[in-house]
Every structure is written in structure tokens, then in C-alpha cells.
Amino acid sequence: MADYTSLEEIRLQKVEQLRAAGIEPYPTRAQRTHTSKEAVAAFEAVEKDGKEIQATLTGRIRAMRSKGKLTFAHIEDGAGRIQIFLRINEIGQEQVDFFNKKFDLGDFIEVSGVLMRTRTGEITLLVYEFSLLAKAISPLPAAKDEVLEDGTVIRHAALEQPELRARQRYADLAVNPEVRETFRKRALLVKALRDFLDERDFLEVETPILQPLYGGAAARPFVTHHNELDQDMYLRISFELYLKRLLVGNLERVYEIGRDFRNEGVSYKHNPEFTQLEFYWAYADYLQVMEMTEQMVAYACEKVTGTTRVTYQGEELDFSPPWKRIQMSQGILDVSGIDINAYEDGDALFRAIKEKYPEKTPDPKSTRGKLIDFLLSEFLEPTLIQPTFLYDYPRDISPLAKSKPGDPLTVERFEGYAAGFELCNAFTELNDPLDQEQRFIEMGRDYDADDEEQHPMDEDYLRAMRYGMPPCGGFGMGVDRLAMLLTDKHSIRDVLLFPALRNEE
RNA sequence: GGGCGCGUAGCUCAAUGGAAGAGCAGUGGCCUUUUAAGCCAUUGGUUCUGGGUUCGAGUCCCAGCGCGCUCACCA
Structure with a gap:
């Protein structure tokens, strides 16, 4: 009562x-x-x-x-x-x-x-x-609107408490029309992405959210249990391994827009469940995917905002192609003075970082790839305000990407950045079942046995790949993040109707 | 999870350790073109919760709960 x-x-x-x-x-x-x-x-x-x-x-x-x-x-x-x-x-x-x-x-x-x-x-x-x-x-938790002569609306004593607005989104929506507008824009964004891919003969599919094994990303999963089957199930952390199985099945272009679940921290750019777009494109490589990405994002931006230039938190971002492209090792060298190519293992790279930046504290047990990731987020990411592709990633943090010919330490992978945060991630997909098996084994070895981020060996995925997978490019993007950029919202909560919150009681 | 900050009426906010307040909303009245309508009157409080210090706590201290910012993990 x-x-x-x-x-x-x-x-x-x-x-x-x-x-x-x-x-x-x-x-x-x-x-x-x-x-x-x-x-x-x-x-x-x-x-x-x-x-x-x-x-x-x-x-x-x-x-x-x-x-x-x-x-x-x-x-x-x-x-x-x-x-x-x-x-x-x-x-x-x-x-x-x-x-x-x-x-x-x-x-x-x-x-x-x-x-x-x-x-x-x-x-x-x-x-x-x-x-x-x-x-x-x-x-309703609102007072009055004052409409000035020029049409601007001043809201007196509006509903402003972030907690109340998120918990009682119904009241927030009822009282703050601009919130309704944000979610209309979000719907337009999803529709634009879908239209763009449909027009290019990509087939929209749905793959399991409840999975017997999780994979395709480095994250801790939510675990649940199926009573009748009496087996633990995981909420998916990515769609990747299922979508690529479809390429084995001769579906050449597939995509899925749906929810991913990661049992990690909550922050202004992380929610435990979030919307992901992934597509896989047979006979394409990461460079073609890169080109399509900038076209797709520019298209969506234009559909949502009417232009490819948007103001985000005071900065003007220009999404019109082509985006800036930075080769990763060069980018890190430019901003940090450290040439990652000169250090072939983690220990050497760690010593180099400590020597040049004694005040920085990467984990000494880090692999070479994790150290490069550290340099990336420490030095390079914050500088990537305009839409930028960073390409050629270290192999050991990219277990599903194909090696760059002639460079055993590097894979054909890129990430798209804007406003200083990661927007998307893509690579030329690894389609060699023996190499893939080796990567799973390496991942299992490189991470502690209790590290829940390790990629579990997915035997069925390897079985699929042994039937032959066409060379292909794959792509994943956080749709909420793009929605933030296009609606000028600092927090992911503002583009989620019902963001995750602690129980009230 | 760590650090910092916040929590007072339905909403937005005040209150030096000394009588818990304002505007809006509500209620009763006046008002035939208003628009944050106006005027008069008036109701409304577990000051997040539980302890403590004090003659006296919204205010100071401790613990808890929730939220925000931030760091870490991650998209």
C-alpha cells in the first residue's frame, strides 16, 4: 500500500x-x-x-x-x-x-x-x-514554464535531481520535453544505421543472448543458470563469435543491433547492459571497413542532426569523411616519445616506460599488448577529439584479429575515436582455425587462471572455422556512445531510458 | 572497489551550533483574453537512516543507505 x-x-x-x-x-x-x-x-x-x-x-x-x-x-x-x-x-x-x-x-x-x-x-x-x-x-515534479517573447522557455523549479530523473524516467519524460527529443534522436540513429546496412545488402540477424560460453571481447560476464538443462549460461559480452559462424554458413554480410552485458564498473560511459552494433563483411578487409565506418557514421549523424558537424561538450566534431588516420605505433611515438617497435617483449617495454615516465604506474606483470594499451589510453586517447582511426594493434590483445603480413607482433585492427573516447573497434577477422586455436591457448596462458577476462576456448567456434571461413572484415560499435555524441550528452545514463541503478531499498 | 562531494515541504532552494523558511504547486476567496497571470488568506516537515558530542544539532563527530563527480576495470 x-x-x-x-x-x-x-x-x-x-x-x-x-x-x-x-x-x-x-x-x-x-x-x-x-x-x-x-x-x-x-x-x-x-x-x-x-x-x-x-x-x-x-x-x-x-x-x-x-x-x-x-x-x-x-x-x-x-x-x-x-x-x-x-x-x-x-x-x-x-x-x-x-x-x-x-x-x-x-x-x-x-x-x-x-x-x-x-x-x-x-x-x-x-x-x-x-x-x-x-x-x-x-x-508531476515540475513547476512552471516561462515562455519569453523570442520563444525560449525558462523552466522554473524543474525536475533536476539526476537520481530522480533516472529512476523515474516516466516523470522525467513527462516533464522535460528535451528528454523525449533525445530518445527520438536515439531512435533515428538506430534506424539510420539499420537503413545504411540494409541498403548495402547486409542481413539483419539475431543470435543468442544466453550463451553456454561467452567470448568475443575482454570482459567479465553475467552468469545465470538454466534449470531444466541444469547448466550455467552467460549473458553475451559480444555477438562476434556467433556472427562469424554465419559467414561459415555462406551468409556474406550480416549485422546485429542488440544488447551486450558486461559485469564491470558503472561510469559516465559504461552501463552493465549497452547496445552494440556489429557487422561482418565477407571479402572485405579492415581498410574497407574503415572507409565504410566513416561513411556510416557520417550518414547517421546527418540523419539525426541534419549535418555532419556536431557540437559535443563545447567542441565541434566533424564526422564528414575522410577521418584522420593514425598508425598506432607512430601515434604513440609522437605523443610519448616511446617507440613500441623497439621493444619486442613486455619486460623491455615496461622498463622503457618506467625510465621515461617514472611517475606512471603500469602493472609490471602486463603483457606487451597491455602496456601498449596503457600508453594508448594514457597519452594518445585524450588527444583524439576529432573523429580519428587508430590502426595496427598489438597481436596479444587482439586474439580474433588477423596478423599483418610480415609483422608478427601486429594485427590488422583499428579503433575509431571521437571526443577522446573509443567509439568502435574493427579488424580483418582471423579465419585460420589453427592460428585461432593457438591464440585461444595463448590467451589462456597470458592471463591468470582466475582472470575472468580470459577468452575461454570455444571448440564449436573452431569447428565452424575448420569448415572454412571467407576472409572478412568485422566491426563493432557502442551505439549508446554514438548517441551521446549526437545528442551532446556527457553521461551514458542520459541516452538510456532506464540506466542501471542500485535498488532503492 | 578507492577518493571527494551532496541528501531540508510535491518541485527548486534558503537557514553563524540558538524559534525549520521562501518561490512554485496545493487549499479557501476576488477577478470575462490569461500565459511563471495577479491580489488576499492558508495548509504542508521522521531536515535520508541509526548512534554520539552538546544546555541546545538541519548544522559538529561516527556508522549505514542512496546519488553525483573522479580514479581503477571495461565499450
């Missing part, structure tokens, strides 16, 4: 009073002839001819101004806001009083009448009939 506040008690009483008066506060059906936006457009179209437009509108009461014998209110629907006007001339004093006494901010109502323009010029529905669609018991 809920504890009601005094404000809620009053509204509950109104519900009883309405029922006692034979009015159902939650009627089953509603109807409308126009959205708020359509009503305004319809009125503007015939205003000059003096023709009358009748309309029935539905929406939520967001502002109310009663002047005794007349009442102005604003209702809000999915399309926007519109003013309504109730007057004793049309409906009588009793009805005006009823509206004022029994209806509250937040209630959903249906209003019928004639469109008009008030003395101050606002297009308004003059109401002849009104009814309740759904009574709000709890007041």
Missing part, C-alpha cells in the same frame, strides 16, 4: 467525488480529431477565410490559469502544447467551476471546441465540451 502525501490525498478525494457524481475518472476510450500541432496548422490554413475549425484534442494539463468566469490552460500531447480556453459564455459557470475544482495539473483530458486566436495572438481551443481521460494522483 502506498503512502500518500497530503497532495495525493486531496486528489484521491477528487477521484471519489467524481465517481460519486457519476463521472468515471479513468474512462476506457478516448478520441481526438487533431494533435495540438495539426490543430494549429489547420487553423492557420483557413484563418484568412474566417472559416471555423472544430477540433477534439487530448492531452495532459500542464498549466492552468483561472480567472473565475474563464479559465485558460495548456494541454500537452505527443506533438506539443496548445492553449485551451473555457468560458461561462459557452459552458456556463457551473462547468467552469467544475473544471477548476476537479481537474489538476497532470490530468489527461479530452476537449472539444472551436479554434480561435486570443487577444495576445495565441492559437487556442475555445472549449464547448470537456471530459477527464485519466486522473493524476501524484503531482
Whole structure:
């Protein structure tokens, strides 16, 4: 049983009073002839001819101004806001009083009448009939909007607590229209990515979320259990190994947009579940994937924002191709002065880092690849503000990527960066089953047995690959991260409708 | 998980260790073109929770819970 506040008690009483008066506060059906936006457009179209437009509108009461014998209110629907006007001339004093006494901010109502323009010029529905669609018991956590002459809206005492906004996203959405806009943009983004790939003959597929083995990335998984099969299952940490099995099956171009789950820390750019796009493209290599990536992101950016230049946290990012390309060892040399090519094993590289940067503290047990990753995130990443591809990665942190011909320490892999963080990751896929098996074994050896990030040996994946996998390029991107960039949000929580939060009790 | 910060009315916020307040929302009234409507009156509090110090705690101390920022892990 809920504890009601005094404000809620009053509204509950109104519900009883309405029922006692034979009015159902939650009627089953509603109807409308126009959205708020359509009503305004319809009125503007015939205003000059003096023709009358009748309309029935539905929406939520967001502002109310009663002047005794007349009442102005604003209702809000999915399309926007519109003013309504109730007057004793049309409906009588009793009805005006009823509206004022029994209806509250937040209630959903249906209003019928004639469109008009008030003395101050606002297009308004003059109401002849009104009814309740759904009574709000709890007041929406917002005060008032002030609309300035130039149209800018100042919200007074808006819902601002980040915790409340995330926990009660329904209230946040109801009260902050720009939040609805953010999620519309997010939907546009996903649609744009899908359209782009569909147009290029990529087949959208769905692969298991519940997996008997996890793989395809370095992350700790969520573990669950299937009762009937009596076996532990993992929530996938990537789609990679399943999508590549499909290439063995002669599906040449596949992609999936879906949820990944990683049992890691939560931060402004990490949520335990997040949306990933992966595609695999037979007969392509990482350079072709690179080219398609910049086209795809620019396309999505343009569809979402109308341009390929967006402002992110005060910086203008230009996603139009081609993006800057930096070969990784060269990039690290440029910013840190350390030539990773001069050190073929982890110990040597570690000593070089400690000598040049005694204050930096990489883990001394790190592999060469992990040390390079350290240099990368320490020195290079923060400088990658404009969209940039970093390419040619160390082999030992890339167990699923194909080696660069003639360079045993390096694989054909790139990552896309923007605003200083990683956006996507791609490589020429390893399709040699014997090399792949060797990599799994190396990964098992390089990480401690209790390191949950180690890639488990996936025998079925190797079995698939032994049937022959075409050479191909593969790609993965955090869709939430791109959504952050395109909506200028600092935190991933702001582009997730229901971000992960600790239990309230 | 570590460090720092925050938690007061439905919302946004005040309150030197000394009487818990304001605006909006709510309630009652006045008001026939308002728009943060206005005017008059008025209701509303486990100051996150539990301990402690003190004559006295919203304020200081300890512990817990939640959130934010940040570092680490990771996309």
C-alpha cells in the first residue's frame, strides 16, 4: 500500500467525488480529431477565410490559469502544447467551476471546441465540451514554464535531481520535453544505421543472448543458470563469435543491433547492459571497413542532426569523411616519445616506460599488448577529439584479429575515436582455425587462471572455422556512445531510458 | 572497489551550533483574453537512516543507505 502525501490525498478525494457524481475518472476510450500541432496548422490554413475549425484534442494539463468566469490552460500531447480556453459564455459557470475544482495539473483530458486566436495572438481551443481521460494522483515534479517573447522557455523549479530523473524516467519524460527529443534522436540513429546496412545488402540477424560460453571481447560476464538443462549460461559480452559462424554458413554480410552485458564498473560511459552494433563483411578487409565506418557514421549523424558537424561538450566534431588516420605505433611515438617497435617483449617495454615516465604506474606483470594499451589510453586517447582511426594493434590483445603480413607482433585492427573516447573497434577477422586455436591457448596462458577476462576456448567456434571461413572484415560499435555524441550528452545514463541503478531499498 | 562531494515541504532552494523558511504547486476567496497571470488568506516537515558530542544539532563527530563527480576495470 502506498503512502500518500497530503497532495495525493486531496486528489484521491477528487477521484471519489467524481465517481460519486457519476463521472468515471479513468474512462476506457478516448478520441481526438487533431494533435495540438495539426490543430494549429489547420487553423492557420483557413484563418484568412474566417472559416471555423472544430477540433477534439487530448492531452495532459500542464498549466492552468483561472480567472473565475474563464479559465485558460495548456494541454500537452505527443506533438506539443496548445492553449485551451473555457468560458461561462459557452459552458456556463457551473462547468467552469467544475473544471477548476476537479481537474489538476497532470490530468489527461479530452476537449472539444472551436479554434480561435486570443487577444495576445495565441492559437487556442475555445472549449464547448470537456471530459477527464485519466486522473493524476501524484503531482508531476515540475513547476512552471516561462515562455519569453523570442520563444525560449525558462523552466522554473524543474525536475533536476539526476537520481530522480533516472529512476523515474516516466516523470522525467513527462516533464522535460528535451528528454523525449533525445530518445527520438536515439531512435533515428538506430534506424539510420539499420537503413545504411540494409541498403548495402547486409542481413539483419539475431543470435543468442544466453550463451553456454561467452567470448568475443575482454570482459567479465553475467552468469545465470538454466534449470531444466541444469547448466550455467552467460549473458553475451559480444555477438562476434556467433556472427562469424554465419559467414561459415555462406551468409556474406550480416549485422546485429542488440544488447551486450558486461559485469564491470558503472561510469559516465559504461552501463552493465549497452547496445552494440556489429557487422561482418565477407571479402572485405579492415581498410574497407574503415572507409565504410566513416561513411556510416557520417550518414547517421546527418540523419539525426541534419549535418555532419556536431557540437559535443563545447567542441565541434566533424564526422564528414575522410577521418584522420593514425598508425598506432607512430601515434604513440609522437605523443610519448616511446617507440613500441623497439621493444619486442613486455619486460623491455615496461622498463622503457618506467625510465621515461617514472611517475606512471603500469602493472609490471602486463603483457606487451597491455602496456601498449596503457600508453594508448594514457597519452594518445585524450588527444583524439576529432573523429580519428587508430590502426595496427598489438597481436596479444587482439586474439580474433588477423596478423599483418610480415609483422608478427601486429594485427590488422583499428579503433575509431571521437571526443577522446573509443567509439568502435574493427579488424580483418582471423579465419585460420589453427592460428585461432593457438591464440585461444595463448590467451589462456597470458592471463591468470582466475582472470575472468580470459577468452575461454570455444571448440564449436573452431569447428565452424575448420569448415572454412571467407576472409572478412568485422566491426563493432557502442551505439549508446554514438548517441551521446549526437545528442551532446556527457553521461551514458542520459541516452538510456532506464540506466542501471542500485535498488532503492 | 578507492577518493571527494551532496541528501531540508510535491518541485527548486534558503537557514553563524540558538524559534525549520521562501518561490512554485496545493487549499479557501476576488477577478470575462490569461500565459511563471495577479491580489488576499492558508495548509504542508521522521531536515535520508541509526548512534554520539552538546544546555541546545538541519548544522559538529561516527556508522549505514542512496546519488553525483573522479580514479581503477571495461565499450
